Amino acid sequence: MARLSVSLVSALAFFFVVKVALDEYEPYTSKETSYEKPIVEATVNVYHPKPTYVIPKVYPSPAYVVPKVYPSPAYVAPKYDVPKVYPSPAYAAPKVYPSPVYAAPKVYP
Numbered sequence: 001m002a003r004l005s006v007s008l009v010s011a012l013a014f015f016f017v018v019k020v021a022l023d024e025y026e027p028y029t030s031k032e033t034s035y036e037k038p039i040v041e042a043t044v045n046v047y048h049p050k051p052t053y054v055i056p057k058v059y060p061s062p063a064y065v066v067p068k069v070y071p072s073p074a075y076v077a078p079k080y081d082v083p084k085v086y087p088s089p090a091y092a093a094p095k096v097y098p099s100p101v102y103a104a105p106k107v108y109p
Helices: 002-025
Strands: none
Touching: none
């Protein structure tokens, strides 16, 4: 606790010394009279020629030309060509030959 009180006393003493030093060296300014800078008015007559206004040239807008409309060609539906169907050939049955007659082999005694 003693350390804390010693440090507080030394801090307060330091701030007191600083305040006294600043008060001693602060320049004196009276609160009653305020110093104001004098207002200097200067009027200078300089010749500025007025700019001459030039009216811009307005060109007439070109007449509106309606674009030419071409008739669209009539739609022609494509014609469907039916493929040619050939008749199938008639069925020709194969020629039937008579089967040979079985002849038993001859057996000799």
